[in-house]
């Protein structure tokens with residue numbers, strides 16, 4: 001049975017999309033079938049995997065609100081053999097408002113994905129940087145949430161909000177939601193700040209913190225411009241190796 005993991009942090013720019021794209025792609029090279037669901041109207045994950053957003057005929061929007069019942073009609077292949085994407089683009093921006101009037105409005109994504117859940121080993125959902133109905137749908141559809149935290153001065157600011165958000169979801173639409181893990185992004189081992197953030201986050205989350213740290217690496221920032229995950233764009237870069245290590249650690253924890 002496939003497992004669904006929402007990549008969430010209500011802060012923007014912390015590496016959610018980079019982690020969604022690159023972790024999903026790295027795991028897909030380990031003989032796992034992986035689907036990436038892009039539920040951010042910015043469509044950065046879709047663009048990062050080479051999808052031409054302007055040319056999309058149907059997107060996650062059609063699945064949530066457009067009456068499309070078959071996710072397979074929207075899912076696209078990527079350049080990675082075992083990685084598919086359910087793309088989105090700016091059409092999804094209206095969904096935040098339109099969903100309000102929908103029956104069981106937090107459950108739309110969960111229901112939409114149910115026919116294909118077993119076609120994949122892992123389904124990752126790249127969330128927008130807000131706690132609106134789109135993120136709520138992602139956190140309701142998910143078995144677990146993976147949280148990227150950027151190594152910066154205010155890293156832990158907002159973490160208590162995050163913990164509260166997860167509690168709220170657990171007491172509401174998704175009692176079984178678990179924390180899959182915390183991944184530290186844009187780590188710079190030369191700065192005391194990064195070292196300090198690692199220590200603080202460890203104190204907070206203990207064994208939930210992945211040992212694999214994602215360094216600040218220019219190749220990670222460049223790759224989306226070429227429509228490729230880092231493991232294809234520059235497989236020997238520090239960034240590619242760090243996401244590959246994270247993929248191994250992720251799978252090891254899952255399979256133990």
Ligand SMILES: Nc1ncnc2c1ncn2[C@@H]1O[C@H](COP(=O)(O)OP(=O)(O)O)[C@@H](O)[C@H]1O
Pocket residue numbers: 011012013014015016017018019044129185186187214215216217218220221222239
């Ligand atoms: N490890 C990294 N090293 C360098 N740049 C990164 C790294 N991770 C993400 N970025 C860049 O930082 C910006 C924000 O990352 P992104 O993944 O889009 O964050 P989010 O999805 O949380 O808003 C993007 O321009 C991205 O290319």
Ligand SMILES: [Mg+2]
Pocket residue numbers: 016017018040044127128
């Ligand atoms: Mg993003």
